[in-house]
Each structure stands twice: as C-alpha cells, then as structure tokens.
Amino acid sequence: xxxxxxxxxxxxxxxxxQLLEPYKNKLHIETFNEVACAIDGINTLKPDVxxxxxxxxxxxxxxxxxxxxxxxxxxxxxxxxxxxxxxAFKFSAIDYLLKPVTSEDFESAINKAFERGERNQLxxxxxxxxxxxxxxxxxxKISLASIKGFVFIDxxxxxxxxxxxxxxxxxxxxxxxxxxxxxxKYFEELLVHHEFFRIHNSHLINLHYVKAYAKSGFxxxxxDCKLEVSVRRKEHFLKACNAILK
Amino acid sequence: MKNILTLVFFIxxxxxxxxxxxxxxxxxxxxxxxxxxxxxxxxxxxxxxxxKQYLFxxxxxxxxxxxxxxxxxxxxxxxxxxxxxxxxxxxxxxxQYSFSNPYKALELYYLALGIIEENKTLQSYxxxxxxxxxxxxxxxxxxxxxxxxxxxxxxxxxxxxxxSMANIANIYGSLGMRDSSIYYYNRALNHPQLSGNFMYExxxxxxxxxxxxxxxxxxxALESIEKSLKLIDSFNIEFVRPTAYANAAMVYLSNQKxxxxxxxxxxxxxxxQNSGNLFMKKSAWGxxxxxxxxxxxxxxxxxxxxxxxxxxxxxxxxxxxxxxxxKQMEFDFNIKQTFANVELQRQKxxxxxxxxxxxxxxxxxxxxxxxxxxxxxxxxxxxxxxxxALVSDTELKALRAQMSPHFIFNSLNSIGDYFTKNDxxxxxxxxxxxxxxxxxxxxxxxxxxxxxxEDLKFIDLYLQVETKRLPxxxxxxxxxxxxxxxxxxxVPPLLLQPFIxxxxxxxxxxxxxxxxxxxxxxxxxxxxxxxxxDNGNGRHQAMSVKKSFGxxxxxxxxxxxxxxxxxxxKLNIIDKPNKKGVRVExxxxxxxxx
Numbered sequence: 054x055x056x057x058x059x060x061x062x063x064x065x066x067x068x069x070x071q072l073l074e075p076y077k078n079k080l081h082i083e084t085f086n087e088v089a090c091a092i093d094g095i096n097t098l099k100p101d102v103x104x105x106x107x108x109x110x111x112x113x114x115x116x117x118x119x120x121x122x123x124x125x126x127x128x129x130x131x132x133x134x135x136x137x138x139x140x141a142f143k144f145s146a147i148d149y150l151l152k153p154v155t156s157e158d159f160e161s162a163i164n165k166a167f168e169r170g171e172r173n174q175l176x177x178x179x180x181x182x183x184x185x186x187x188x189x190x191x192x193x194k195i196s197l198a199s200i201k202g203f204v205f206i207d208x209x210x211x212x213x214x215x216x217x218x219x220x221x222x223x224x225x226x227x228x229x230x231x232x233x234x235x236x237x238k239y240f241e242e243l244l245v246h247h248e249f250f251r252i253h254n255s256h257l258i259n260l261h262y263v264k265a266y267a268k269s270g271f272x273x274x275x276x277d278c279k280l281e282v283s284v285r286r287k288e289h290f291l292k293a294c295n296a297i298l299k
Numbered sequence: 300m301k302n303i304l305t306l307v308f309f310i311x312x313x314x315x316x317x318x319x320x321x322x323x324x325x326x327x328x329x330x331x332x333x334x335x336x337x338x339x340x341x342x343x344x345x346x347x348x349x350x351k352q353y354l355f356x357x358x359x360x361x362x363x364x365x366x367x368x369x370x371x372x373x374x375x376x377x378x379x380x381x382x383x384x385x386x387x388x389x390x391x392x393x394x395q396y397s398f399s400n401p402y403k404a405l406e407l408y409y410l411a412l413g414i415i416e417e418n419k420t421l422q423s424y425x426x427x428x429x430x431x432x433x434x435x436x437x438x439x440x441x442x443x444x445x446x447x448x449x450x451x452x453x454x455x456x457x458x459x460x461x462x463s464m465a466n467i468a469n470i471y472g473s474l475g476m477r478d479s480s481i482y483y484y485n486r487a488l489n490h491p492q493l494s495g496n497f498m499y500e501x502x503x504x505x506x507x508x509x510x511x512x513x514x515x516x517x518x519x520a521l522e523s524i525e526k527s528l529k530l531i532d533s534f535n536i537e538f539v540r541p542t543a544y545a546n547a548a549m550v551y552l553s554n555q556k557x558x559x560x561x562x563x564x565x566x567x568x569x570x571x572q573n574s575g576n577l578f579m580k581k582s583a584w585g586x587x588x589x590x591x592x593x594x595x596x597x598x599x600x601x602x603x604x605x606x607x608x609x610x611x612x613x614x615x616x617x618x619x620x621x622x623x624x625x626k627q628m629e630f631d632f633n634i635k636q637t638f639a640n641v642e643l644q645r646q647k648x649x650x651x652x653x654x655x656x657x658x659x660x661x662x663x664x665x666x667x668x669x670x671x672x673x674x675x676x677x678x679x680x681x682x683x684x685x686x687x688a689l690v691s692d693t694e695l696k697a698l699r700a701q702m703s704p705h706f707i708f709n710s711l712n713s714i715g716d717y718f719t720k721n722d723x724x725x726x727x728x729x730x731x732x733x734x735x736x737x738x739x740x741x742x743x744x745x746x747x748x749x750x751x752x753e754d755l756k757f758i759d760l761y762l763q764v765e766t767k768r769l770p771x772x773x774x775x776x777x778x779x780x781x782x783x784x785x786x787x788x789x790v791p792p793l794l795l796q797p798f799i800x801x802x803x804x805x806x807x808x809x810x811x812x813x814x815x816x817x818x819x820x821x822x823x824x825x826x827x828x829x830x831x832x833d834n835g836n837g838r839h840q841a842m843s844v845k846k847s848f849g850x851x852x853x854x855x856x857x858x859x860x861x862x863x864x865x866x867x868x869k870l871n872i873i874d875k876p877n878k879k880g881v882r883v884e885x886x887x888x889x890x891x892x893x
Contacts, residue, residue, distance in 0.1 A: 153731040254893040
C-alpha cells in the first residue's frame with residue numbers, strides 16, 4: 054500500500070511518520086514538501102492514501118487536488134487551526150486531522166483509509182469541497198454519508214432534517230428522504246450558517262421554506278409538513294425569521 | 300242684513316287725524332330723508348319713525364319697501380340692535396299693509412322678536428310687535444290666537460292697555476260673544492288713555508253701538524252712535540265717518556227712525572262711493588233695502604236689494620279671491636316654515652354630529668397618546684434591557700477569554716512538570732493531548748453556553764490528562780444522574796474547571812496516600828447541582844496564600860449570569876470537618892436548549 058505525506062514542515066511530517074511506525078512493514082511511504090513535486094508524485098505514484106497539509110508555503114493543498122490527474126485515493130487533510138477549511142471538510146465528508154495529531158484520532162482515520170471505501174467518489178467530494186472554499190454564491194452542496202455510500206445534494210434543496218438517534222433524515226424539495234449517518238447536531242453546526250434553524254430537539258429546518266407560523270407554536274413548511282417549535286426556541290426562531298426577511 | 304260687522308282695527312296710532320294734510324308734508328320729508336346719508340343711530344331712528352308715518356299716509360307707495368330695507372341693512376352694519384328691531388317691524392308693516400302679505404310680515408316680526416330675546420334692553424319693544432302679530436291673526440280670522448296674545452299684552456304692558464282692550468272687544472264681537480265684547484268696549488271707553496283721543500273714542504262708540512244693536516239694546520245703541528256722530532262732526536274724523544254712518548243707519552232703522560236711517564244710509568253710500576269701498580256700499584244698500592221695505596216702498600226696496608245682491612256677489616267673489624289668495628299664502632308660508640324647520644333640524648343634527656365627532660376625535664387622540672407613550676416606555680425599557688444584556692455578554696466574554704491564557708499557563712506548568720519526570724516520547728503524547736484540551740477551551744469559551752455533555756467531555760479529558768501526569772497522586776470519578784439529558788441541558792462553559800484544577804494543584808500537596816476527586820452532577824430543587832469534592836488538605840492550608848484566579852473569575856461570571864437572567868445560581872465552598880478536604884457545590888438554574 055502506497056502512502057504519500059505532503060507537508061512543508063518537517064516536524065509535522067515526522068509526527069505522521071511516527072504514528073505510521075506500527076504499520077511500516079506493509080507500507081511504501083513517500084513525503085513531499087513542495088506543491089509541484091507533490092503533483093508529479095501523486096500522478097506517477099498513484100497512492101492509496103494521501104496525507105495533505107492545507108497550507109504549503111504560499112499555496113494550499115487544494116491547489117494540488119485541482120491539478121492532479123489521479124484522484125483514486127483516500128484523502129486525509131491535516132491542519133492546525135483553520136476553521137473555514139474544517140467546515141469545508143465536513144461539508145464534503147473528507148477526513149481531516151487536527152495538528153498536533155493525537156494517536157486516537159490518527160488510528161480511527163488510518164483504519165478508515167485502509168478500508169478503501171473512502172476513496173470512492175473522491176472527485177465528487179472534491180467538487181463539494183472546492184465549492185465551499187470558493188467565495189462564489191453558486192449553490193453549494195453537501196456530501197451525505199449514508200449506509201450505501203455518498204450522495205451529493207444542494208444545500209438549498211434541503212427543506213428539513215429530522216433526528217433519529219444517531220441518524221438523521223434529510224428531506225429535500227424533490228420529495229426524497231435521505232438517511233445520513235451523522236447526528237442532527239452535526240448538521241445543525243454545519244447548516245446554521247446557511248439559514249437553517251433548530252426549532253426542536255428533533256428538527257432542523259431551512260428558514261427559506263417556512264410557509265406559515267401559527268402563534269400556537271407550529272410552523273408549516275413548503276411541503277405542508279407541520280412541526281412544533283419548542284417553547285424555548287420561539288423567540289429566537291422569530292428573530293431568525295425576521296433576519297431572513299430583511 | 301244685520302250680520303254686517305263694520306269694525307275698524309286699532310293698529311293705527313293717533314297721528315292720522317288728518318291724513319291728507321300730513322301726506323303732503325311727509326312727501327317732502329321723504330325726499331329729504333332719502334337724500335340724507337345714513338351715518339349714525341339717530342338717522343336710523345329718524346328713518347324708522349318716518350317709515351311708519353309715511354306708510355299710513357301713502358299705503359300704495361312701493362318705494363317705501365326699498366327705503367325700509369336699506370334702513371335695516373344700515374342698522375345691521377353698525378350693529379344698532381334697537382334700529383334693527385324697529386326696521387324689521389317697519390318692513391313687516393310695509394308687507395302687511397302695502398303688499399297684503401301677512402305671512403312675510405309674520406316672518407319679519409319673528410325675526411325682530413328673536414333679536415329682542417338676545418338683547419334684554421330691547422324688551423319694551425316686544426309688546427308692540429306682539430300686538431302687530433295678534434292683529435295679523437285677527438285679520439286671518441284666527442280669533443282665539445289673536446285673543447290670547449292681546450290678553451297677554453293687556454296683562455303685561457300698561458301702555459298698550461287701551462289698544463288691547465279695544466281689540467279684545469272687537470274680537471269678542473267677531474266671535475258673537477257680545478256680552479264680553481260690550482264689557483271690554485266699556486272698559487276701553489272708561490280708560491284714562493282715551494282722554495283727548497277723539498278718533499279712538501268715536502270709533503269705539505260706533506263699534507259698541509253696532510254690538511248693542513245686535514244684542515237688542517236699542518236705546519244704548521242709539522245713545523252710543525249719537526255720541527260717536529257728534530265727535531265725528533266736531534273734530535272732522537273722516538277716518539271713522541263711513542263706518543259710523545253705516546252703523547248709524549242700522550241703529551236708526553232698528554229704532555224705526557226711518558228718516559234718519561235713510562239720511563245716514565244715503566250719506567254713507569255717498570262716502571263709500573267716493574272711497575270705492577264696496578263693503579260700505581253693500582252695507583248701505585242693505586240698510587236702504589230694509590228701510591224701503593219698512594216704508595213699504597217696495598219698488599225702491601227691490602231696487603236697493605238688487606244693488607245689494609250684486610254687491611254681495613261681487614264681494615263674495617272678492618272674498619273668495621282673497622280667501623284663495625290667503626290659502627295660497629298660508630300654504631306657501633307653511634312650506635317655507637316646513638323647510639325652515641327641516642333646515643333647523645339639519646343644523647341641529649350637524650351641530651350634534653360635529654360635537655360627537657369632535658368628542659370622539661378628542662377621546663381617540665387621547666387614548667392614542669396614552670398608548671403611544673406606553674409603547675415608547677416599553678420600547679425604551681426593552682432597549683435598556685437589551686443594552687444591559689449586551690454589557691453582561693461582553694463582560695462574560697471577557698471573563699471567558701481570560702480563562703484561556705490562564706489555562707494555558709497552568710498547562711505549560713503541567714507539561715514542564717511531566718518532562719522532568721518522563722521520557723521524550725511520552726512527553727510528546729502528553730503534549731498533544733494538552734493541545735487537544737486547549738482547542739476545546741478555545742472553542743468552548745467562544746460560546747455563551749454549551750451542552751452539559753460537551754462540558755463533561757472536556758472535564759473528563761482534562762482529568763485523564765492530569766492523572767497521566769500524576770498517576771500516584773489521585774484518581775477521579777464522574778457521576779451524572781441518570782435523569783439528566785446531557786445533550787439538551789445547557790450550561791455556561793468551563794465553570795467547574797477552576798475548582799478541579801484547585802483540587803489537583805493544592806489539594807494533594809504533601810499527601811502520601813492517593814487522593815480522589817469526585818465530580819457529581821444531579822438535579823436538586825429544580826437546580827442543576829454540580830459538586831466537586833476532594834479528600835485532600837482542605838482549604839485552610841491550600842488556600843491560605845491567595846484566592847485562586849480561576850475561582851475569582853467563576854464567582855464573577857456567576858454573579859453576572861444571575862443578574863442578566865434574573866436567576867439564583869449559587870456557589871458554596873465547604874470545608875469538610877477535620878481537614879478532610881473541600882466540597883464545592885455549584886447550583887445553576889436548570890436550562891434546556893429545547
């Protein structure tokens with residue numbers, strides 16, 4: 054199995070190498086600290102797993118991804134504290150490790166990567182990732198990890214999300230329901246910046262699809278679904294609605 | 300033919316004894332006054348006096364109307380109310396006698412009365428005008444109305460006593476109530492105001508003789524008419540002469556003094572022919588017919604009767620025309636009155652509606668003002684509350700921000716401590732764990748509140764990391780009551796950490812046996828009770844030097860939270876007896892995110 058580590062700081066590379074120590078018998082490991090070399094390396098080496106730093110000198114790991122021809126590998130980003138990048142990773146369901154990397158986080162990430170499943174649909178995930186990194190206002194997507202694999206849907210097409218234990222049902226404008234293997238809280242944290250609002254312990258709604266709100270505390274969405282707004286959220290909910298109208 | 304009543308009305312004063320003579324003087328005065336500019340009240344008084352005199356001298360001169368109208372306008376202009384009242388009265392007289400329009404006259408009299416009502420000083424003019432009104436009623440044969448007014452005047456006004464009595468007597472005469480009529484004529488004849496007023500006396504005597512005659516008191520009738528004729532001859536009272544002659548003819552006839560009766564009837568006929576008075580003429584021919592019949596001169600009687608009949612027919616026709624005219628005028632007047640009433644009603648309604656609308660408007664604006672003020676107060680209160688909330692938030696944020704570096708410095712101490720005791724490899728793992736903790740501190744301190752679960756995750760990691768550093772010194776336990784939903788309960792972040800840190804750093808110093816920190820979270824009396832308990836040295840030894848910076852910050856945060864949310868979170872630091880450690884109880888209001 055071929056592993057590529059791309060980082061411009063040697064101590065970070067060393068940390069990954071140290072954590073890969075237990076597996077080194079069955080691995081072929083290459084390291085790069087320049088964008089240009091890394092692109093060539095990936096194209097020729099066709100690795101199975103790539104550890105990619107976000108900031109590489111004056112360029113980014115995203116520049117490398119845009120330029121490589123080979124995209125059939127498990128990708129793990131490494132980053133110190135770049136919130137914008139972390140949100141983008143979450144939207145695209147691309148794995149990432151926070152530096153300094155703890156051994157527990159590393160083990161769970163590398164095991165997923167070895168399962169090979171993660172490399173599927175990488176180019177689709179890349180599109181989602183890059184759309185969130187660009188400042189364009191084009192409709193942004195979200196990668197949903199479901200039991201069968203990944204689906205990519207427009208954030209604007211999500212009407213609401215409903216919690217079901219550790220899963221979340223996502224209802225879209227094409228009248229489909231998707232089951233995602235993440236908690237509602239996870240989606241709340243991601244989507245709250247896209248004018249979604251958690252009205253209830255079990256419900257996260259897209260405020261753009263609110264059709265009516267009754268003082269009794271029930272909100273009606275464009276698909277005629279009627280949901281209760283919990284008492285503690287009413288005031289905030291009304292404020293959020295007003296903010297959108299402006 | 301005894302039903303003929305020849306009564307003369309008493310509207311005229313005593314000026315017109317010789318109308319023909321006065322007329323000439325008046326004509327020249329009229330031209331003079333008309334050319335005079337109207338400047339002051341005395342001119343208006345002059346004009347009003349003149350109008351009345353001229354009217355009875357020249358009842359057919361229609362230019363008098365314009366003259367009276369102009370007087371009225373000028374009096375109005377200078378707001379000379381006495382002048383206005385008199386001008387109205389004169390105008391009414393002109394309408395009444397020159398234009399035979401009693402309804403227009405009535406209207407004007409009432410206008411005059413209206414002004415009198417508003418000006419108490421003009422009260423004395425009221426009775427004269429009422430007298431004129433009553434005369435109109437009398438002419439319109441509304442006898443009882445007329446009677447009531449004259450009686451009222453008689454009771455209230457001394458100056459008009461004579462005139463009122465004479466008129467009351469006339470009215471009773473017209474009504475056929477002869478005894479009453481005679482009574483009032485006698486009262487009038489004995490009235491002191493009559494002395495020297497020979498025309499009035501002659502007229503009264505002439506009238507009372509007619510009533511006596513009708514009543515069958517032939518002697519009294521004769522006596523009265525002879526007195527009257529005597530006065531007429533001595534003072535040349537031409538005004539009363541025709542009626543007196545007519546009455547005299549009838550009285551002599553019923554006294555069977557045919558010669559005298561014939562003489563007066565013929566003279567009366569002559570007078571009435573001169574004046575063109577058909578009524579007198581008819582009366583004369585009627586008396587002559589009776590006379591000839593009594594003298595058994597039937598041819599003459601027939602001839603007189605024929606003339607009488609023709610005149611009667613023509614008079615009846617004339618009366619009918621007058622009647623029709625009267626009805627028409629009455630009808631017009633009623634319509635006018637109706638319109639006036641409707642207009643009056645309309646004005647009243649408008650007034651009422653205006654008043655009501657005004658009141659409603661006033662009330663509405665008053666209520667509106669109160670509501671507006673209340674709203675303003677509410678808004679300013681809310682703004683104040685929002686502002687103080689903002690201040691609190693800012694203060695809390697500042698305090699939380701102080702937590703991060705505080706934690707970092709203490710962590711650096713831990714790391715340094717660890718390095719001196721362990722190998723590099725282990726030290727690196729430890730460092731990386733601490734990095735993760737620090738990330739959590741940074742993230743959590745950004746939030747106003749986090750879920751209890753997240754806060755506990757941090758505490759757990761923190762205690763794990765610290766036990767790794769001090770494996771011999773202490774262990775820990777975290778107990779969360781099962782009825783707590785750690786995902787929905789929200790707490791301010793990092794409230795407990797300073798107390799735990801305090802226990803680790805100070806609680807187990809200089810202690811040989813292994814210590815224990817227990818964290819317990821449960822519900823108590825509707826509060827979330829968080830307990831940090833150790834079995835260390837106790838506070839006296841540990842805290843004597845200085846109060847922990849972290850604990851001070853937590854106390855401040857709790858105070859601000861209480862103030863901001865109107866809650867009663869409490870912090871109790873209890874020293875366990877026998878220096879067996881410290882128990883910190885932090886009770887927070889139980890809050891849920893949903």
